[in-house]
Amino acid sequence: GLAKHFAVHRGVLFQNKIGSVRAVDGLSFEVAEGETLALVGESGCGKSTTGRMILRLMEASAGSIRFAGKDVRSLDRRALRDLRRDIQIIFQDPYASLNPRLTVGETLAEPLRLHGLASGPKLRQRIDSLLAEVGLSPWHALRYPHEFSGGQRQRIGIARALASEPKLIVCDEPVSALDVSIQAQVINLLQDLKEKRGLSYIFIAHDLAVVRHISDRVAVMYLGKIVELSPKRQLFAMPRHPYTQALLSAVPVPDPSAQRARIRLTGDIPSPLNPPSGCRFHTRCAYAKDRCKVEEPALRPIGQEGEKVACHFAETIVPPTLVPENEPP
Numbered sequence: 001g002l003a004k005h006f007a008v009h010r011g012v013l014f015q016n017k018i019g020s021v022r023a024v025d026g027l028s029f030e031v032a033e034g035e036t037l038a039l040v041g042e043s044g045c046g047k048s049t050t051g052r053m054i055l056r057l058m059e060a061s062a063g064s065i066r067f068a069g070k071d072v073r074s075l076d077r078r079a080l081r082d083l084r085r086d087i088q089i090i091f092q093d094p095y096a097s098l099n100p101r102l103t104v105g106e107t108l109a110e111p112l113r114l115h116g117l118a119s120g121p122k123l124r125q126r127i128d129s130l131l132a133e134v135g136l137s138p139w140h141a142l143r144y145p146h147e148f149s150g151g152q153r154q155r156i157g158i159a160r161a162l163a164s165e166p167k168l169i170v171c172d173e174p175v176s177a178l179d180v181s182i183q184a185q186v187i188n189l190l191q192d193l194k195e196k197r198g199l200s201y202i203f204i205a206h207d208l209a210v211v212r213h214i215s216d217r218v219a220v221m222y223l224g225k226i227v228e229l230s231p232k233r234q235l236f237a238m239p240r241h242p243y244t245q246a247l248l249s250a251v252p253v254p255d256p257s258a259q260r261a262r263i264r265l266t267g268d269i270p271s272p273l274n275p276p277s278g279c280r281f282h283t284r285c286a287y288a289k290d291r292c293k294v295e296e297p298a299l300r301p302i303g304q305e306g307e308k309v310a311c312h313f314a315e316t317i318v319p320p321t322l323v324p325e326n327e328p329p
């Protein structure tokens with residue numbers, strides 16, 4: 001299904017970048033060492049598909065994905081095992097991704113043994129220190145997944161991802177299934193681990209609010225394409241694409257007088273398998289002109305800070321106005 005649509009194409013590895021992804025029709029990004037790149041968009045836009053293709057949990061039908069100089073798509077079995085030591089994934093539903101018949105200790109022992117990282121008495125030490133790193137205790141190693149809360153289960157999922165000493169972790173909506181009160185704790189934990197271990201993340205989310213603190217750069221996706229890719233600060237301060245502007249208008253801000261007017265997108269999300277012609281966003285865009293229906297906008301540089309946008313009229317679209325004070329939003 002979607003794999004073909006998001007096929008990855010002709011990746012380029014740049015110096016000091018650890019990975020890059022380039023797709024047939026406009027999905028192309030790199031991730032630097034120690035960087036968090038957020039992939040944000042509505043469900044069905046291809047975020048998870050992209051994350052799975054990077055680990056070869058799904059096969060891309062064309063093109064290439066590069067990681068640390070290697071073409072991910074052409075790795076043999078053994079090299080693929082090594083890749084999955086270097087790149088790990090944290091899933092949205094930690095319960096579904098943990099084996100209910102294994103204790104937490106057994107779950108963490110698996111990758112340590114598989115990659116030859118610990119055995120004998122060392123094994124137990126490694127498990128204890130992984131549990132400590134994610135805020136759990138040594139005795140948790142003897143318990144089963146069903147004995148934990150949702151937030152604790154996600155901590156177990158994070159510990160399992162850390163076990164193989166990865167360089168890059170794909171976080172696929174890691175807090176979407178958690179209570180709001182728990183989400184910030186897990187995000188903070190991920191941020192701390194990133195700084196301590198020098199990790200890179202590809203952080204997938206459907207909501208810009210979730211990535212506000214953790215991302216360095218943000219790629220906004222719509223129907224399989226990146227429509228805007230910018231450093232976080234620029235993207236939040238001055239969203240260039242009408243779709244980014246709409247997503248951002250839904251994010252609450254601490255100071256209500258600085259809240260942007262809510263932009264409500266009308267119309268259903270078109271099928272990614274049969275996307276609209278020209279600019280894929282034209283069926284929902286308030287600024288669409290005739291050109292938008294026939295000519296596809298390329299992702300192109302705009303601004304001085306490495307911002308990129310895929311919109312013909314980005315220069316003339318005025319960012320959404322702030323809600324005037326004393327007026328209900």
Ligand code: SF4
Nearest residue numbers: 279282285292311312
């Ligand atoms: Fe809207 Fe046209 Fe820009 Fe697409 S190219 S976002 S339809 S103004």
Ligand code: MG
Nearest residue numbers: 043047048173
């Ligand atoms: Mg998903």
